[in-house]
Amino acid sequence: MEIIINDKKYDTGPDDSVNLLYLLREQLELTGSKYGCGEGACGACTVLVDGNPIPSCITPIRSLKNKKILTIEGVANKNGLHPLQQAFLDEDVFQCGYCASGMIMSSLSLLEKKPSPTEEEIISAMDRNICRCGTYPRIVKAIKRASVSMK
Secondary structure, three states, X not given: OEEEEOOEEEEOOOOOOOEHHHHHHHHOOOOOOOOOXXXXXXXXXXXXXXOEXXXXXXXXXXHHOOOEEEOHHHOOEOOEOOHHHHHHHHOOXXXXXXXXXXXXXXXXXXXXXXXXXXXXXXXXXXXXXXXXXXXXXXXXXXXXXXXXXXX
Protein backbone atom coordinates (compact mmCIF):
# COMPACT_ATOMS: atom_id res chain seq x y z
CA MET A 1 0.00 0.00 0.00
CA GLU A 2 1.16 3.54 -0.71
CA ILE A 3 0.53 6.45 1.60
CA ILE A 4 1.46 10.12 1.33
CA ILE A 5 3.42 11.63 4.22
CA ASN A 6 4.67 15.21 4.02
CA ASP A 7 3.84 15.29 0.28
CA LYS A 8 6.00 12.23 -0.41
CA LYS A 9 4.74 8.78 -1.38
CA TYR A 10 5.85 5.80 0.68
CA ASP A 11 5.28 2.09 0.18
CA THR A 12 4.21 0.70 3.54
CA GLY A 13 5.20 -2.85 2.72
CA PRO A 14 3.08 -5.98 3.05
CA ASP A 15 1.91 -5.52 6.67
CA ASP A 16 -0.85 -2.93 6.73
CA SER A 17 -1.85 -3.76 10.29
CA VAL A 18 0.91 -1.72 11.97
CA ASN A 19 0.04 1.62 13.49
CA LEU A 20 1.12 4.87 11.89
CA LEU A 21 3.49 5.80 14.71
CA TYR A 22 5.43 2.55 14.25
CA LEU A 23 5.66 3.15 10.51
CA LEU A 24 6.84 6.72 11.01
CA ARG A 25 9.42 6.08 13.70
CA GLU A 26 10.69 2.57 13.01
CA GLN A 27 10.41 2.18 9.26
CA LEU A 28 10.66 5.72 7.88
CA GLU A 29 12.86 7.21 10.63
CA LEU A 30 10.53 10.20 11.04
CA THR A 31 11.01 10.42 14.80
CA GLY A 32 9.42 13.79 15.58
CA SER A 33 6.17 12.18 16.70
CA LYS A 34 6.71 10.62 20.11
CA TYR A 35 5.39 7.49 21.78
CA GLY A 36 3.61 8.55 24.95
CA CYS A 37 0.74 6.54 26.34
CA GLY A 38 0.12 4.14 23.45
CA GLU A 39 -3.62 4.67 23.91
CA GLY A 40 -4.23 7.88 21.96
CA ALA A 41 -4.83 9.90 25.12
CA CYS A 42 -1.71 12.05 25.63
CA GLY A 43 -1.20 13.71 22.23
CA ALA A 44 2.57 13.15 21.98
CA CYS A 45 2.13 11.20 18.75
CA THR A 46 -0.31 13.61 17.08
CA VAL A 47 -0.06 14.05 13.32
CA LEU A 48 -2.50 15.59 10.86
CA VAL A 49 -4.53 13.40 8.53
CA ASP A 50 -6.36 15.48 5.95
CA GLY A 51 -5.83 18.44 8.28
CA ASN A 52 -7.27 16.77 11.36
CA PRO A 53 -5.21 15.87 14.43
CA ILE A 54 -5.11 12.13 15.10
CA PRO A 55 -3.17 9.95 17.54
CA SER A 56 -0.78 8.01 15.32
CA CYS A 57 -0.15 5.38 18.01
CA ILE A 58 -3.62 3.86 17.58
CA THR A 59 -4.19 4.58 13.88
CA PRO A 60 -3.67 1.54 11.64
CA ILE A 61 -1.99 2.43 8.37
CA ARG A 62 -4.62 0.50 6.43
CA SER A 63 -7.07 3.28 7.34
CA LEU A 64 -4.92 5.92 5.64
CA LYS A 65 -5.18 5.01 1.98
CA ASN A 66 -5.75 8.15 -0.12
CA LYS A 67 -5.26 10.40 2.91
CA LYS A 68 -2.74 13.22 3.24
CA ILE A 69 -0.55 12.86 6.34
CA LEU A 70 1.49 15.71 7.79
CA THR A 71 4.07 15.15 10.51
CA ILE A 72 6.17 17.69 12.39
CA GLU A 73 8.97 17.05 9.89
CA GLY A 74 6.77 18.50 7.14
CA VAL A 75 5.78 21.72 8.93
CA ALA A 76 8.88 23.87 8.40
CA ASN A 77 9.85 24.80 4.86
CA LYS A 78 13.06 25.65 3.04
CA ASN A 79 12.81 29.25 4.27
CA GLY A 80 12.83 28.22 7.92
CA LEU A 81 10.47 27.49 10.75
CA HIS A 82 6.74 27.77 10.39
CA PRO A 83 5.37 30.82 12.27
CA LEU A 84 3.75 28.47 14.78
CA GLN A 85 7.06 26.75 15.51
CA GLN A 86 8.70 30.15 15.92
CA ALA A 87 5.95 31.30 18.27
CA PHE A 88 6.48 28.24 20.46
CA LEU A 89 10.17 29.16 20.66
CA ASP A 90 9.49 32.85 21.25
CA GLU A 91 7.08 32.11 24.10
CA ASP A 92 9.57 29.68 25.67
CA VAL A 93 7.02 26.87 25.63
CA PHE A 94 9.44 23.98 25.61
CA GLN A 95 10.90 22.54 28.76
CA CYS A 96 11.40 18.82 28.23
CA GLY A 97 9.98 19.12 24.70
CA TYR A 98 8.39 15.68 24.63
CA CYS A 99 4.91 17.01 23.88
CA ALA A 100 6.15 19.63 21.42
CA SER A 101 5.44 17.97 18.09
CA GLY A 102 1.96 16.91 19.14
CA MET A 103 1.18 20.36 20.52
CA ILE A 104 2.32 22.03 17.32
CA MET A 105 0.37 19.63 15.12
CA SER A 106 -2.88 20.09 17.09
CA SER A 107 -2.51 23.86 17.16
CA LEU A 108 -1.66 23.95 13.44
CA SER A 109 -4.91 22.14 12.70
CA LEU A 110 -6.78 24.63 14.84
CA LEU A 111 -5.21 27.68 13.16
CA GLU A 112 -5.84 26.31 9.68
CA LYS A 113 -9.53 25.92 10.51
CA LYS A 114 -9.91 28.96 12.75
CA PRO A 115 -7.27 31.63 12.02
CA SER A 116 -8.27 33.82 14.98
CA PRO A 117 -9.37 31.48 17.76
CA THR A 118 -10.51 32.66 21.14
CA GLU A 119 -8.70 31.51 24.26
CA GLU A 120 -11.56 29.10 24.97
CA GLU A 121 -11.30 27.64 21.46
CA ILE A 122 -7.56 27.19 21.88
CA ILE A 123 -8.00 25.42 25.21
CA SER A 124 -10.70 23.19 23.77
CA ALA A 125 -8.63 22.29 20.69
CA MET A 126 -5.59 21.47 22.82
CA ASP A 127 -7.53 19.38 25.33
CA ARG A 128 -6.19 16.08 23.94
CA ASN A 129 -2.54 17.13 24.37
CA ILE A 130 -0.84 16.70 27.72
CA CYS A 131 2.21 18.70 28.81
CA ARG A 132 3.84 17.10 31.84
CA CYS A 133 5.85 20.27 32.43
CA GLY A 134 2.67 22.35 32.73
CA THR A 135 3.49 25.09 30.22
CA TYR A 136 -0.17 25.49 29.23
CA PRO A 137 -0.33 29.30 29.68
CA ARG A 138 2.71 29.68 27.39
CA ILE A 139 1.20 27.28 24.87
CA VAL A 140 -1.94 29.42 24.68
CA LYS A 141 0.20 32.57 24.28
CA ALA A 142 2.22 30.92 21.51
CA ILE A 143 -0.90 29.93 19.61
CA LYS A 144 -2.29 33.45 19.95
CA ARG A 145 1.03 34.88 18.74
CA ALA A 146 1.08 32.56 15.77
CA SER A 147 -2.50 33.42 14.86
CA VAL A 148 -1.42 37.05 14.47
CA SER A 149 1.81 36.32 12.57
CA MET A 150 0.12 33.89 10.18
CA LYS A 151 -2.35 36.48 8.87
